[in-house]
Amino acid sequence: MPWRLPARSRFRLASVALTLPLALAACAEAQFAAQTAKAIQQPSAKTQGYYKVGDPYEIKGVWYYPTVDYSYTETGIASWYGPGFHGKLTANGEIYDENDLTAAHRTLPMPSLVRVTNLENGRALVVRVNDRGPFAHGRIIDLSRRSAQLLGIEQRGTAKVKVDILPVESQRLAEAAKQGTLIATAEAQQPQPGPSVAASPVASVRAEALPPPSSTQVARAPNPAPPPAVSRPPASAVAILANSGTQSNTGQLETVPVEQTRIYIQAGAFSDQNNAMRLSNTLRRLAPSQISETRVDGQTFYRVRLGPVASVTDADALLEQVIGSGYPGARVVVD
Template sequence: MFRKFILFIPALMLLGACAEIKLATHTVKKITNTVTKTSKGTYKIGKPYQIKGIWYYPAVNYGYVEKGVASWYGPQFHGKKTANGEIFDMNTVSAAHRTLPMPSIVRVTNLENGRAMNIRVNDRGPFAKNRIIDLSRRAAQLLGFKRAGTALVKVEIIADESRRIAMLAQKDKTFFAKAKREDVSVVKLGSKQKVTTRIHKKPRPQSRITTKFLDHKNDTNVVTLVPIPKTKRIFVQAGAFVYRDLAEKMQKLLDPLGPTRVVEAIIGKRRYFRVQVGPAPNVKQGDELLNQVIASGYPTAKLIVE
C-alpha cells in the first residue's frame, strides 16, 4: 500500500504540471494579439477617389495643419492590409489619413489633456465626415482617449521627417515598414527627467509594465505633455468662398439651424471666407449639428475645432 502511494505522488505531480502548462498556454493565447507577419509596404500618394459621394484628393502637403476630431480603429482591421500594403497592427502606433502621402509623420496633440506624439500615417481614412484622423488602438491609448472613442485634436505634418522617409521609401521602392516597438515616454515640459514606459517586443494587453527614468534622444513614440488652450470650441463649417457676398448668402440660409458666422482666413496667398455654424458644446452635439447641416444640402460640411 505504501509503495502504491509513493507511485501515486509523481503521477499527481505530473497531472498538476500538465494542467499548469495547459493553463499557461491558454492564458498566452488569450492575451497575445499581435501581428507577427512582416509588413511589406510601398510609398504611395494615390489618385483621387470617391467615398459615399465625397471626392478626396491625395497630395503632398508639407504645410498641413488641421484641428478637428480624432477617432480610433482596431479589432475589425487587425491583421489586414493597409492602403499602402502594410499589415495593420492595432497594438502598434500608426494612423490613417484621407489625403497625406503614405508614409508620413504627423504630430497629433490631444487638445483635451495635452498629450502629444509623432505618429506614422500608413493607411487611408477615416471616412466619417466629422473625423480628420483615425489612430490605431495603441495610439489612442497613449493619447488618452481610447475609452472615450474620440478626442479634439490638432494634427500637423512633420515636414522634415516626412520628406526623409518619403525619399527612403521611393529610393527602395519597396520597404519593410514593420513598426518598431520602442520605449514609450511620457515627458512633462520643463522637467529634466523623462518617465518611460517600457513595452515588451511583443506587446500584450495584460503584460507587465515597468517604469524607469531614461534619457531619450529619439522622439519616436514619445508622449509629451504640452500646454493646451483652456477654451476649445466646435463649429460646423458648411463652406468656404473667395467672395464674401457668397459666404453671407450661405450664412442667411443656415440661420435657422442656430448661430452662424463668416470667418476670414488666409491660406497661402488667397483669402477665403468660411461659413460656420455653432459653437457646439461637445463632440456628440457637434455630430448632431453636422448631420443637420448636411441634411440641409451641404454634403461637404465638416467639424472644425478652434
C-alpha cells in the same frame, strides 16, 4: 451659449438606433464599398508596404484628393480603429498592427509622420500615416489603438486634436520607402549629419639633425603630449527595418499647455463675401451662424461657421443636418 441638439431630435436619434440592426443588413454592400480603403484580405506574411499618394477617390458621395502637402496642419476630431482591422493590409500594403504608433488619413502621402496633439489634455505624439480613412463625417484622423491609448482617447473614442505634418521627417521617410526600405519613426526624426569636409592638404616635411652652436647648452625637448582621444559616434540605436512594418509601441509623449477650444461646423469658405452671407442666412435656421475672415496664401476667404456646439455628439448631429441640407463639404473644426 453652445448649441445643443434639441431633446426631440435626441429621441429621434434613439429611435433610429433601435432600428439600426435591420438597416445594416440591407446596406451591407454600401458599407463594404466604404471600407475599401482599408483592405480586408488576410495576408499570409509580413510586408513593409510602399510609398503611395494615390488618385482621387469617392466614398459615400464625397470626393477626396490625395496630395503631397508638407505644410499640412488641421484641427478637428480624431477617432481610433483597431480590432476589426488588426493583421490586415493597410492602404499602402503594410500589415496593420493596432499596437503600432500609426494612423489613417484621407489625403496625406503614405508613409508620412504627423504630430497629433490632444487639445483636451495636452498630450502630443508622433505617429506614422500608413492607411486611408477615416470616412465617418466629422473626423480628420483615425489613430491606431495604441496611439489612442497614449493620447488618452481610447476610452472616450474621440477627442479634439490638432494634426501637424513633420515635413523634413516625412520626406526622409518617403524617400526611404521609394527605395524599398522602411525607416523606423525614431530614426526618421534623428538630425542628419552635415556635409563632409575634406581635410586640408598636408605638406611633407623631412627632419634633419643639426649640430648645436658652440658653448650652447641644449635642453632635451619634452615628450610630445599624446593626441586627444577621439570618440567614435555611436551606432544608430534604431535600425532600418527592411522587411518589417513594426516600430516601437511606447512612443515619446510630449505635453503642451491646454488652451480652451470650441467646436464649430464649417459649412463653406468663399472668396466672395456675398456668397458667404447667403449661405449663412440659409443655415441660420439650424444653429447660430457666423462669418469669419481668414487669409490663405495671400488671398482672403470668408468662412461660414455654425456654433459653437457643446460636444462632439452635438457636432456630429448638426453636421449631418448641414450635409443633409445639400452641403456635403461641411466639416467639424476646432478653434
